[in-house]
Amino acid sequence: MYLFGHVGLSLLLYKAYSLASGENSMRNKLLIATGAMLPDFLDKPIGALFFQTGRWFGHALLFQITFLAILLLVERGYKPYPQMKSDVFILYLGSLIHLLGDLPGLGREVAFWPFYGPFPVGNTEDFLLGLQSPFTVVTEVLGLLVVAILAYLENWDRRANLFAVTIFVLYSCAFLITYSILVGF
Numbered sequence: 001m002y003l004f005g006h007v008g009l010s011l012l013l014y015k016a017y018s019l020a021s022g023e024n025s026m027r028n029k030l031l032i033a034t035g036a037m038l039p040d041f042l043d044k045p046i047g048a049l050f051f052q053t054g055r056w057f058g059h060a061l062l063f064q065i066t067f068l069a070i071l072l073l074v075e076r077g078y079k080p081y082p083q084m085k086s087d088v089f090i091l092y093l094g095s096l097i098h099l100l101g102d103l104p105g106l107g108r109e110v111a112f113w114p115f116y117g118p119f120p121v122g123n124t125e126d127f128l129l130g131l132q133s134p135f136t137v138v139t140e141v142l143g144l145l146v147v148a149i150l151a152y153l154e155n156w157d158r159r160a161n162l163f164a165v166t167i168f169v170l171y172s173c174a175f176l177i178t179y180s181i182l183v184g185f
């Protein structure tokens with residue numbers, strides 16, 4: 001799954017929670033979507049460029065534990081900020097949802113690193129080749145649809161729409177440029 005798939009899945013799950021709880025906050029949507037992008041923000045640049053794998057430390061359970069520990073330490077340090085606790089929890093939930101989305105095809109060497117040996121390595125451009133998989137393409141389209149439908153149904157304000165469109169444009173450009181350099185058309 002790529003970025004839009006992860007964002008869409010996290011927002012869809014948050015929507016289900018919103019319908020059950022009655023809580024629907026743009027701040028929480030932003031937090032859960034950011035959390036859902038984090039493992040790839042870490043692994044695509046660092047893992048792919050330096051370790052020849054797009055699924056590196058950010059996709060390991062050890063990262064999730066380390067990330068939670070860091071978040072809890074930060075939350076402790078800034079106790080006076082009352083919303084911090086739930087912010088930290090929602091951000092973390094987003095990064096867990098990322099792993100859920102990547103579960104099909106996530107090898108045990110990555111998920112349980114370092115217990116089953118080192119991260120499998122390939123080529124620098126391997127992480128881009130997911131684009132050739134129907135699963136990735138379908139989940140990307142569905143993810144985009146989820147964002148568009150939520151924006152319409154929930155009547156997102158101008159700032160939120162602008163933010164979503166900016167992310168879409170920046171990510172698409174970055175992806176296409178990287179793809180054309182590393183893989184070529």
Ligand SMILES: [Zn+2]
Nearest residue numbers: 039040059102
């Ligand atoms: Zn991923």
